[in-house]
Amino acid sequence: MSKETNTKEALVKAAYSDVNKFASNQEYDKAVKAVNRILGVAPDDQTALHCKVVCLMQLSKFDEAHKFIEKNRMNGTLIFEKAYCEYRLNKQLQALKTIDEAGMQPLPDKLKELRTQVLYRLEKYEECLEAYKDIIKNSSDEYEDERRTNLSAVAANLALDPNKDVPDVPEDTYEQYFNSACIQSNRQKFVEAERKLRSSEKLCREFLEEEGASEEEIIEELDVIRVQLAFCLQQQGKTKEAGIIYADCLRHKPKDAALVAVASNNAVVINKDQNVFDSKKKIRAAMADVCEAKLTSRQKQIIALNNCLLALYTNASDQVQQLSQKLVQSYPKIEFEALLIRCSQLAKDHKHKDAIEQLQKFAAAHKTHEFVTKFAIIQLQLLQGNRKDAIETLLSLGEAKYKPGIVSALVTLYLGTDNKPAASAVLKTAVDWYKQNNVSSGDLSDMWRQAAEFHLRGGASETAASSLEELLKLKPNDMKVLAQLVIAYAQFNPKRALEISRKLPKLETLTTASEIDALEAANWVMSAKAAKKTAANAKVEASPGTPAAEKKKSAHRKRKGKLPKNYNAEVAPDPERWLPKYERTGFRKKRGGARAKDIIKGSQGMASGAADQYDMSNRVNLNKNSPATPVYQEPTPGPRQQHRKGGHKKKKGGRF
DSSP states (O other), X not given: OOHHHHXXXXXXXXXXXXXHHHHHTTOHHHHHHHHHHHHHHOTTOHHHHHHHHHHHHHTTOHHHHHHHHHHTTOTTXXXXXXXXXXHHTTOHHHHHHHHHTTOOSSOOHHHHHHHHHHHHHTTOHHHXXXXXXXXXXXXXXXXXXXXXXXXHHHHHHHTTSTTSOOOOOOOSSHHHHHHHHHXXXXXXXXXXXXXXXXXXXXXXXXXXXXXXXXXXXXXXXXXXXXXXXXXXXXXXXXXXXXXXXXXXXXXXXXXXXXXXXXXXXXXXXXXXXXSHHHHHHHHHHHTOHHHHTTSOHHHHHHHHHHHHHHHHHTTOHHHHHHHHHHHXXXXXXXXXXXXXXXXXXXXXXXXXXXXXXXXXXXXXXXXXXXXXXXXXXXXXHHHTTOHHHHHHXXXXXXXXXXXXXXXXXXXXXXXXXXXXXXXXXXXXXXXXXXXXXXXXXXXXXXXXXXXXXXXXXXXXXXXXXXXXXXXXXXXXXXXXXXXXXXXXXXXXXXHHHHHHHTTXXXXXXXXXXXXXXXXHHSOTTSOXXXXXXXXXXXXXXXXXXXXXXXXXXXXXXXXXXXXXXXXXXXXXXOTTTTSOGGGSTXXXXXXXXXXXXXXXXXXXXXXXXXXXXXXXXXXXXXXXXXXXXXXXXXXXXXXXXXXXXXXXXXXXXXXX
């Protein structure tokens, strides 16, 4: 053996030793370098090639590992590694093809489990469920709980279809509790789902604390449960509480892209047409590329639809048209929803005619949506104020026009156009149709009652009697209906009216003698409250031997009016006692030396010259020889003339 060969073998041996050491310490970067040393001297060493692929996968360099497998033509030997790289690169169809074309029957356990995971990502839940059942049945190791958890996750997705049976899932771990709650929420049982989620949250914290997890790790795991809990609360109408949970989870900045997308989308739904700026920010986070691979097709469809609705709320006309068309291309199943959004924007832009044309074309091409589409057309026609076209559209619904709600709408529209005969004809036609076809469509009592009352008011007694007969079949013990039927027959068939009237209860069975006496004793001139009190008192009878109580005299006595302290009955009251002081004869008021005539006021309409007749200074003789100038003495104020100091303002509710 040559020296060169010995040196090569020693190098390879030392390199393998390093690879083993670094892999044991999870130092895969150093392990890759050690493998490269081996491949430098032995490029065809299959073990070294395999080691490098595994190290790259451990470093999450799946694209590089996949290319390395294809470059070195190891497609036939490293099937699991190649399929796993494709699975992690979100190339699910390619991964399934790699496994199925390997031709290995039966598949090794690891390939079987990988294939089941690929089926789950491809949303082939029924096939995935059967695969998991087979794996759980034919394996027994430490991963049994994980397999059962995955089985419950598959069952949760199957529960979205109400027609599919869902197997019973265990509830041993917090993950299984979580998946069981998802099954309940997908079955619209949100109260039960909330209860299970709260149990899952409690178990999760207890388990992770026992495992020694940090608070950050616990919060990251709890956020998944809490976002699902918020969804259940939101579906129950507790939007405020749900919004708080979404905001709290997003504030933690979770690493799970799917969690961010779901929480952001649901927060946008809560905002609706409010907080538009915040909604735009959140919808961008929900539609990020990093979320694409983590979400199911149903979740991506809902987020795209909400993005289109948000554009409608912001009245971005061009954006609505673009997004709705893109929505149809990506998700043809929701073409009708996209059309409604587009037509709603056209209606906002007052382009009702264009919206109606688009809806009519869609209704003609899609018979399954014709009924709902025509109602959208009717709504637009009514927005235009075009009642006649709305009536024609309703009449074009075929036998559906006999449904109680549609009959009611037609009657209302006919009455709105002052066409009472047409409204009566609609009700009569509906009554005849139900009688001829013996159709039972829920509780039709309201329709029969409205039809009967309408025809009774219109004088169509025979039609009213037919409606009342049908109503009596639904409510045979309704005496009001029976009485109305007697009234209806009395107008055209007195014999039948007399026959039916015998079924009415007698007056004695409806009232008692005491009630009749009370009604006769009541004074109808009195108020209803007083009459009720009188009737109640009439029922009370004094027991024998008890002397009748004498009527008490009223304790209230009329109080005498109070007089002022300086009141003098011998002096006649001042005739001007009701006039304000400034309007009384001889009133003088000094204000900065001005005389009274400068501030005399008069009633409205009085000429300014009339103030001189009230100026007493012009009538007094000021000569020295004249008798003493009479001094004007203000009379004693009467009982209603005493005012408080501070003016003559009238107080609200007081006296003056």
